[in-house]
Amino acid sequence: MVVGAGVVGAACAYYAARSGLTVTVLDRGPVAGGTTGAGEGNLLVSDKEPGPELELALLSSRLWQELAEELPAGIEYEAKGGLVVASDAAGTAALRKFAAAQAEAGVTAEEVPADRLHDLEPHLAPGLGGGFHYPQDAQVQPALAAAHLLRASGARVRTGEEVTAVLTGAHGEVRGVRTTAGDLHAPHVVNAAGTWGGDVARLAGAHLPVLPRRGFVLVTEPLPRVVRHKVYAADYVADVASGSAALQTSAVVEGTPAGPVLIGASRERVGFDRTLSVEVLRRLAAQATELFPVLAKVRAIRTYAGFRPYLPDHLPAIGPDPRVPGLLHACGHEGAGIGLAPATGALIAAALTGRQPPVPLAPFRPDRFGPDRFGSDRFGSA
Incomplete structure (x- = not known):
């Protein structure tokens, strides 16, 4: 189950479905109704210094070229x-x-x-x-890209449903989510809620300072x-x-x-x-x-x-959260989410299926932020 129907959530659904998984995507608003719909569609390597984010961007660059051939021309890949x-x-x-x-x-x-x-x-x-x-460097039309990724994934998409709780089992493992329309059960929940990723993390009892x-x-x-x-x-x-x-x-x-x-x-x-x-x-x-x-x-x-x-270190949170079994994160990309979406989706799909990820997950660990290290006083809203 993916929470968030922006381009990152859509990419997670697409690559998870290609790996043989059944996927449901939830969003409290419409498809691409958040950051994706307000983006320019930039797919950039030029603005990234050597390191984990650039490695992710180079992988995404190759994947976007593949997607440009697989998806309709309407995504305006250029x-x-x-x-x-x-x-x-x-x-x-x-x-x-x-x-x-x-x-x-x-x-x-x-x-x-x-x-x-x-x-x-x-x-x-x-x-x-x-x-x-x-x-x-390249560009896509981000809202169309998200919509076409979701359609190509075959995922069940439920919009207008806000997640109000993350359901857990006796040992704290994820069992699904509670929404304004009822409970949905799944062994994994992917937090692709963008700017609201910290809120979804809190519902599961995890700290993520988005x-x-x-x-x-x-x-x-x-x-x-x-x-x-x-x-x-x-x-x-x-x-x-x-x-x-x-x-x-x-x-x-x-x-x-x-x-x-x-x-x-x-x-x-x-x-x-x-x-x-x-x-x-x-x-x-x-x-x-x-x-x-x-x-x-x-x-x-x-x-x-x-x-x-x-996120305070300018790297997204991608992959399983060791604090909450069954919870994965795919958020915190700042202004690079559209460009990094395919690589993020591929990493999430690898984590869900136990395959070797195409790039190391360690730099993007969701639990790298401790409350004492990045407290609200330092990184609160200005």
Whole structure:
């Protein structure tokens, strides 16, 4: 049984069903009604330093390519690549060092001198210091990807049912869940509840310090292909790795097959506050037009907010919870959940069937957070 019908939960259902298991997916809202529906669909290796998350991202990159062939074209998989740009020579040198370390881990990164940036992106602002092209970066339409994964899994999907308790046996082992529509019995429960993963963990008596990290996206009117790649400024990588609760914005600009340009990215820990922030939108617009001056005369037709499921060490919780037999976690991916979904699903399926996982599970252990180590005072909402 999978709790959460976002793209991570859908991937868990898909790979579990492919392994021969019967799967039920529950969600208190609609399919992709949480973080997935508010995502841009980024499938990135470019923003990850060598380590467990990058290993997971490289596996997911390969699996997304397979899924693009297996699922309908409607998921809008686009292997368009990413372009990371620096404003000056010092920034370019830092990108060069970062890319060299990534290359040793299997990432393809190609340096682009300042005078060749316009070959890749004709509308980029002049005077930039240089950049790196990442051909492995890609994009999907996240809500459609989740829906098609669920459909292809053959799982029974029950939406509009909130989980109110995790049922356990005499020795504390999972026996199913209680929902607003009644009890459902299963020997395993996968917590893929995204930003609410900490709440589901608490229902089972486990501690998982997932917190919401709010972000806004600006959406422009449909345009010809003004932006060809996912393009972002070098400081985006530092923002992704930061644990600060304060507002951070860094330019991330990308076109879509449908025409609109998506503009991000902001991060701040303000709980589940969905209040529209004019300050954030101004910053995003200003930073985007610094990268692409052509956007200054383009209309922004809407904006939306979402909550990234943040864990203090920036790694997701994936795999069995040794504190509660039968409970598995697949949450806490922050802004990388869409990109990391297939690898997460493959890891969960391996754990459920006793197979060797495709990458080591140890870095993602759900019990690595103790209440004394990451208490609410330090990582509470700002």
